[in-house]
Amino acid sequence: MKRTLRTIGSWQGGFRVDLQAGNHKVIIDQPQAGGGNDEGPNPLDVLLFSLGGCLGTVAAIVAKQDRINLRGFDMEIEGDYDFENLMGNTTEGRAGFTEIRVNVNIDADLTDEEKQEFFHKVDSRCPTSDNLMNVTPVVFSLK
DSSP states (O other), X not given: OOOOOOOEEEEEETTEEEEEETTEEEEEOOOGGGTSOOSSOOHHHHHHHHHHHHHHHHHHHHXXXXXXXXXXXXXXXXXXXXXXXXXXXXXXXXXXXXXXXXXXXXXXXXXXXXXXXXHHHHHHHOHHHHHHHSOOOOOOOOO
């Protein structure tokens, strides 16, 4: 069943953007070293947050459905990007992440092979992971 999510946002000056999804608000900003006020994470951090949040949530869903006693699901997520491209100093390469690495520690009564199977289920059902791994059309319109 298709569902639609909606986020609204507005630039607040400087590098700050305020966003809202339902009852939840997020402030996006840049660190002081990058000219911002460090009032919130930057957009790339939020993308990594989204991936981690999605994986953790789906892990809880899969564990519940498969009756796995999941005691822990800890992640370290990092990504590499070309800062010079982001700043407009070069047009070579990509502005986005060139690689994202996810290291996961699963604490459950599972063998290593069962942990691999569990994580494969989690990753394959995580919408954020799916959006990062596959091309998703983004349609822009100006008002």
